[in-house]
Amino acid sequence: MAEATTTTDGGGEPAGGGDHPAPSLGVSNEKLGMWVFLASECLFFGAFVAAYLIYMTSYGDSPEINPGTIYDIPFTSVSTFVLLMSSLGIVLALTGAQRGDERMMRTWLLATALMGAIFLSGQIYEFTVFIEEGMTLSTSPFTTSFYVLTGFHGVHVTVGVLMLLILWSRSLMGKLNHRRSEIVENVGLYWHFVDIVWIVIFTLIYLVPVE
């Protein structure tokens, strides 16, 4: 690569190969793009959460299926704990990446992905149990909005796990070293965001009592 990049001001890494000016805000395009994307995601989850809040007491013809009877709060708390701990995992992976300790980075990338997978398995188990108890997508507006909101969060976790696995395999191929630690940081931003959204969802769905 030509090293003739013009880093005149602003610091940060050059925007790309060749003769490009430095980024105007001093952060890389990738990181800025991730923040911009996450800003948009707030509205996405916000709208689903709003719909859930509107419908959390709309039980339709099946009033026996409601948050008080259906949720297993201790079980969900455990899987929530695993998911929140995974945020620590990605931070340790980033530390490894920044120190140039590729083994540490790989270990924690995999551990984070594993914790995400455990959370997802918990969600699948929970959905199965709920369906066995007669709570389906079409039982009431409450159940529809519960499944769709938590389901979309699950999809986001799945995408995050896939990104972690891509990073892990890139590292195995020798294409991820400490100079490129920022990509771990960006995936980490996404991962933290998904965790924070879960804190909001968990609190509103499982912890706020419903009359």
Place this chain on the structure above:
Amino acid sequence: MSAMTEAPEPSRLLRRPSKETGFWSWVTTVDHKRIGILYFVTAFTFFVIAGIQALLIRVQLAGPDGQVLNADQYNQLFTMHGLTMIFLALMPLSAGFFNYVLPLQIGARDVAFPRLNALSYWVFLLGGIFIYSSIFLGGMPDGGWFNYAPLSSEVGPDPGNTDVYAGHASRMLFYSVGLQIVGLASLIQAVNMVTTILNMRAPGMRLMRMPVFTWMSLVTNFLLLFAIPIIAVALWQLMFDVRFDGRYFDPTQGGDPILWQHMFWLFGHPEVYILILPAFGIVSEVLPVFSRKPVFGYSALVFSGLAIAFLGFGVWAHHMFASGLGPVANSAFALTTMFIAVPTGVKIFNWLGTIWGGRIRFTTALMFALGLVAMFTIGGLSGVTHAIVPHNYQHTDTYYVVAHFHYVLFGGTMFGIFAGVYYWFPKMTGRMLGERIGKWHFWLTFIGFNLTFAPMHIVGLQGMPRRIDSYPAGYGWEFWNQVETWGSFIIAFSVLLFLINVVWSKRHGEIAGDDPWDARTIEWMTTSPPPQHDWDVVPEVTARDELWHRKYAVGRGRGVRVPAGASHDHAGPEDEGEHHPEHIHMPDRSFYPLIVALGIFVMGYGPFTGGALMWGIIATGIAILLFGAFGWAFEPTAEEEH
């Protein structure tokens, strides 16, 4: 980067395509200029399709008791006319300008994420094809562009007749899934453009030195960023209700019958500004250049744009006055709606101030820009009348509303886009777009437009409802409807002239040169058309209207032109160092954006079937998507190969 050179030679599959010309070079392109042209061509195609639908509608309504279409065909046509014009024509035409002009205007070599840029185009194109494939699969969506649930999700045209009911469900799926795909394209574009504008400005181009078009593009893309997720959520909810028996919009189970309207218009009203703000930006570039004056009240233009965007999220319920929100909500939204006319009015006065006392050159671009100022003012004023609740009750769902939003979207957005095409065509092709046919194009559009839409105010106030496929004689609507139909054919003829003009000028137009309009902003400093890397030397910006300051040296009074060639004298550090074009590496072409888009396209067809077939289709789509995503992630970047 030694670690990179040690990496194994990329396999054949991952080697990036390198053909410079021909079909595959366009399919694999990641060059923002080429993607811009793809956007223009595709969006104009959809514009013509939607125009033909409009002509059919007008033929049906030319006289009483129209027999050309039946009610079902009519419903599909007016729905698709609206959907196509908004999502597949006007928005992507703006995207064409974002892609082509914007990086040049801020002195960037490219957008922030070139492959994402290509992805956004392919998702848009395949999304459009997806919606239109409904013609062969049970009919096009027929619920109007805003498709009110629960009417659309639970009831349908005939719940007793299962065949008709299933057909209706499939049409609603084409609406919800198809718009979801097209919206995804806009979201990807918004992330890309916001990052590009914020982060890739030329040295010295501070925010308050950015051209007004760049500013309005930034605002528009922020609007997209916050409005698209809301419609996406509404569309997902509709899909779960229609296909998987969800209960979001089912009033019999406690669902809220106007939740859809709230979500739709919380997106839908900002959408109006998503459509109009880029046109405002274009006009703010065109008027100063052809008036030979700096834009009047630059900061006011910028901040009124921001105010419009902010207020745009606070006025959605004025679309819902008649749905019974109650006097408090209606009054509050009436007030916010009137507030939003203030920054819009500020803009109108800025434009008038810009041409006031200027040395005006009546080019086609300027005429279209002035057309926007005049026509949008009419559309804006009839918009204020909607804010008056009693008046609104009277004319809601009549042709008065149709007249209003066509004055905004055609008289506003489309006039602005035509102005932009005439203005930037020389930069894109190196040739001028014929001025003589251009004048004909303008006058025919202007006359045809007013003949078509002005009478709609009258028939609307006479009580003619929207969305009726025929009307009986004797209400006094016949004459004006006939005038409207004649007007619509004049518009069609003018569009034909425009297309002929573009095709002819592309080959035989007058050679333009770098700066044919004696313009003010820096996109006119590079060659026409620009080289693949846009700039041999990225200009250093020291002022608003940088090019004007370079041409007419500051402090020497008015209009002393600096001799050609001397304009780079004070350019400073940019001329130093090894800045030869061959040192500039642009990103290589890639197949993967298209593959990822294809995966999304295939997945979209899943919900139309059931059981194993559905999961099979979805799994195939996901497999294609993942293949594309992994290829994307592992594809060698340009710098690794050099």
